[in-house]
Amino acid sequence: MFRRIVSPLLFFIVTGFPGFAQPDDSAMIRKIADEVLLNGKGMNDLYTLCKSVGHRLSGSAGMYKAEAWGVKTLKEAGAENTWLQQCMVPHWVRGQKEFAGFRTQQRSTDPVFDVVALGNAVGTGDKGVLANVIEVKNFEELEKRKDEVKGKIVFYNYPFNKTLLRGAYGDAVKYRSNGASAAAKYGAVAVIVRSVTGAMDDHPHTGALRYNDTLPKIPAVAISTKGAEKLSALIKGAYKNENLFIRTNCMMLPDTIGHNVIGEIRGSEFPDEIITIGGHLDSWDQGEGAHDDGTGIVQSIEVLRVLRTIGYKPKRTIRIVLFANEENGLRGGNKYAGEAKLKNEKHVMAMESDGGGEYPRGFSCGMTRAQFEKVQGWLKYFEPFDAAKFSFHEGGGGGADIGPLQTMFKTAQFGLNTTGQRYFDVHHAASDVFEKVHAQELNLGSVVMATMVYLVDKYGL
Amino acid sequence: MFRRIVSPLLFFIVTGFPGFAQPDDSAMIRKIADEVLLNGKGMNDLYTLCKSVGHRLSGSAGMYKAEAWGVKTLKEAGAENTWLQQCMVPHWVRGQKEFAGFRTQQRSTDPVFDVVALGNAVGTGDKGVLANVIEVKNFEELEKRKDEVKGKIVFYNYPFNKTLLRGAYGDAVKYRSNGASAAAKYGAVAVIVRSVTGAMDDHPHTGALRYNDTLPKIPAVAISTKGAEKLSALIKGAYKNENLFIRTNCMMLPDTIGHNVIGEIRGSEFPDEIITIGGHLDSWDQGEGAHDDGTGIVQSIEVLRVLRTIGYKPKRTIRIVLFANEENGLRGGNKYAGEAKLKNEKHVMAMESDGGGEYPRGFSCGMTRAQFEKVQGWLKYFEPFDAAKFSFHEGGGGGADIGPLQTMFKTAQFGLNTTGQRYFDVHHAASDVFEKVHAQELNLGSVVMATMVYLVDKYGL
Numbered sequence: 001m002f003r004r005i006v007s008p009l010l011f012f013i014v015t016g017f018p019g020f021a022q023p024d025d026s027a028m029i030r031k032i033a034d035e036v037l038l039n040g041k042g043m044n045d046l047y048t049l050c051k052s053v054g055h056r057l058s059g060s061a062g063m064y065k066a067e068a069w070g071v072k073t074l075k076e077a078g079a080e081n082t083w084l085q086q087c088m089v090p091h092w093v094r095g096q097k098e099f100a101g102f103r104t105q106q107r108s109t110d111p112v113f114d115v116v117a118l119g120n121a122v123g124t125g126d127k128g129v130l131a132n133v134i135e136v137k138n139f140e141e142l143e144k145r146k147d148e149v150k151g152k153i154v155f156y157n158y159p160f161n162k163t164l165l166r167g168a169y170g171d172a173v174k175y176r177s178n179g180a181s182a183a184a185k186y187g188a189v190a191v192i193v194r195s196v197t198g199a200m201d202d203h204p205h206t207g208a209l210r211y212n213d214t215l216p217k218i219p220a221v222a223i224s225t226k227g228a229e230k231l232s233a234l235i236k237g238a239y240k241n242e243n244l245f246i247r248t249n250c251m252m253l254p255d256t257i258g259h260n261v262i263g264e265i266r267g268s269e270f271p272d273e274i275i276t277i278g279g280h281l282d283s284w285d286q287g288e289g290a291h292d293d294g295t296g297i298v299q300s301i302e303v304l305r306v307l308r309t310i311g312y313k314p315k316r317t318i319r320i321v322l323f324a325n326e327e328n329g330l331r332g333g334n335k336y337a338g339e340a341k342l343k344n345e346k347h348v349m350a351m352e353s354d355g356g357g358e359y360p361r362g363f364s365c366g367m368t369r370a371q372f373e374k375v376q377g378w379l380k381y382f383e384p385f386d387a388a389k390f391s392f393h394e395g396g397g398g399g400a401d402i403g404p405l406q407t408m409f410k411t412a413q414f415g416l417n418t419t420g421q422r423y424f425d426v427h428h429a430a431s432d433v434f435e436k437v438h439a440q441e442l443n444l445g446s447v448v449m450a451t452m453v454y455l456v457d458k459y460g461l
Numbered sequence: 462m463f464r465r466i467v468s469p470l471l472f473f474i475v476t477g478f479p480g481f482a483q484p485d486d487s488a489m490i491r492k493i494a495d496e497v498l499l500n501g502k503g504m505n506d507l508y509t510l511c512k513s514v515g516h517r518l519s520g521s522a523g524m525y526k527a528e529a530w531g532v533k534t535l536k537e538a539g540a541e542n543t544w545l546q547q548c549m550v551p552h553w554v555r556g557q558k559e560f561a562g563f564r565t566q567q568r569s570t571d572p573v574f575d576v577v578a579l580g581n582a583v584g585t586g587d588k589g590v591l592a593n594v595i596e597v598k599n600f601e602e603l604e605k606r607k608d609e610v611k612g613k614i615v616f617y618n619y620p621f622n623k624t625l626l627r628g629a630y631g632d633a634v635k636y637r638s639n640g641a642s643a644a645a646k647y648g649a650v651a652v653i654v655r656s657v658t659g660a661m662d663d664h665p666h667t668g669a670l671r672y673n674d675t676l677p678k679i680p681a682v683a684i685s686t687k688g689a690e691k692l693s694a695l696i697k698g699a700y701k702n703e704n705l706f707i708r709t710n711c712m713m714l715p716d717t718i719g720h721n722v723i724g725e726i727r728g729s730e731f732p733d734e735i736i737t738i739g740g741h742l743d744s745w746d747q748g749e750g751a752h753d754d755g756t757g758i759v760q761s762i763e764v765l766r767v768l769r770t771i772g773y774k775p776k777r778t779i780r781i782v783l784f785a786n787e788e789n790g791l792r793g794g795n796k797y798a799g800e801a802k803l804k805n806e807k808h809v810m811a812m813e814s815d816g817g818g819e820y821p822r823g824f825s826c827g828m829t830r831a832q833f834e835k836v837q838g839w840l841k842y843f844e845p846f847d848a849a850k851f852s853f854h855e856g857g858g859g860g861a862d863i864g865p866l867q868t869m870f871k872t873a874q875f876g877l878n879t880t881g882q883r884y885f886d887v888h889h890a891a892s893d894v895f896e897k898v899h900a901q902e903l904n905l906g907s908v909v910m911a912t913m914v915y916l917v918d919k920y921g922l
Contacts, residue, residue: 162498359880419820421901440882
């Protein structure tokens, strides 16, 4: 492109926001945006979280490093009070690197596959599992072929349906979450699950499974998408009826101590009314947990920093929460809401960013219809940032960690939404690294979050 | 993220598009989307264009390879007729790799900088230019300090203003386009222009300049953003008042022969009514011209392919045009409109994609208010793809190559708009390569383009 049409956005920004009822709000939102887009600290924070702390699964050494990082970073951002809120977290460990490969007479040249154990799964132990593989496309095929399953490894080869756009993950993740127990019901000895991603590469994507306690717990691994294609071809061809060997050494240890990391600015008028903004500090033990959920963490901290930096004095208490253990237990979210109940706190709003640090488009709003109508009255403030897309979800819609606040207090929920087409390429995989995050897109998310926090703080809900 | 809220989009897709007036249209648009998102050829086409052809500046060997690639690819996509439309194009050559560095007594250790000549610029020749550097932030500072400029190299160090979002390029590009002549007016011997990008890296971004023919033509180079920061620091510090040496061997040769590459499907009912869809086939000679404008090219070809593949018979003639020479002359766009005038063709609509292959958001619509109202009636068809953002521009808004059609025939214009925050990171630089394009985002752009073409073809404007 040589010349470029100046978009209407430029007009809004240069001339101020026409149609704004309150010139104060217009100026304040302009200040928020300028500060974040020109001097944002999100990328610096994300860099230290990804590169100095790294991944940080519940109970791991990384978790404790991340907690210390969180306290320090919240203080630097201007939090008046910071503290650790203790909660017990699951302590699942991966152990030795996983192995999966065919084992025939020609062992030395047999193909091997990129796999990782699914989170919370039992391991095979050193003896491994050696069995035939039965490939099924979905649960319907499993049901039809249930008589063939006994003693075998069930391979769920369900592709990520790109035509579903934002729905593809929800559509495919059930094989990861529930596939092990579904196969164990018919006597399978292990499962292999195609990674829940639209990317075609060599990275297996882990993530939590849930065992049905009434059924045997069998080992479960994710296989990369390229690996899934290869395995599928081989068991129809050269390795038909050959045994596959899987070895995993993961196991669940007793619960250990973790913490929600919290920092706040007390409200000047209504300090007892709490606005919670957060993401989850834990991550899977692949990659650096950059998009999941490092970006949500640093965006939340940036909300606090920018309000401090531009000199805004919140009426209500603004509390940033870096939640523990979202990935395989949700203990942090439950603890936070439980403590709030014990202390009889008043939670007026909660916001979560846990969909990656891509270009923001708006919010999922879990609240009453009356609250949503008030929020929609603010749409014009989000149009200059192309983030004026609010969707209504009565009794849902915010995010996993803030969900318990809604259940207990009916706290209004805001979940940041993004374009979201790149997030699942890296989700729970070794490719979820700092380099996959774009500074301007990350910062725009912080701007949009801080704008909504400012409006709710000033006008209530 | 562990669990994910199923968005409203999933509902639309699974249940069909509620509120569609015509069930045929709903089904047809679903077919378009499924075919492109599951079987799209855009990434394959882009790969061969980027990796087998490579960059393709007007008059270069790459231009001729690209033309042959275009004919072949249009035929493979199902074009009934393909042809080359000859036009004379500028033939600017870069020559030997550029050099810029300080030249003092300690020559061997003097700092050097990443620079590239600006397109259409005159060269210094082998003797180079050796002069003091005067840094200005903008044209206002140049005016104030005009008496200091004579005999010097003017360094425009105007940063990309990230707060302007979509307006930052338009705001900054004037120093690249007009900076040389503005400095020559006051006796400068050369200019260095900070790259027009928000990325902070070592890639200089080239692009066309325009000389004012009444003023001396002086050499002009772009410097990388990191280089600009370094140069700015050095001329205020250790290299204050030292001479900088610049050598460029670029030059403008006589015009040479190039071509628009055209492929079409003839309309079944109104074959004389032409719908033009295109991008520009030429690119700068840095990188691979992936986002600028390989993506527009392959999206345009994909529109033709998908309509053929799903068996849609257009009423009107659908013509894909891979325009020549957008970057430094616009000869292709002018030729195409000129020939249309000579042949008295009827051009009812033109669409261009030349903003990169990012996530699509909608269209800039250059048309009459009545036409725009008709187009807005179709917004609901774009909502499932999150691309229902249409902006109105009477007498503009489509794209550089299709602009002459508007001037000559008042042809309605559609310019594909995207999120656009990553495009200028790579624009006109060595980093504009295939690997920077995301398959799903590219394909969504093709879906949105094909949907609009289908609607205009079926219902007219």
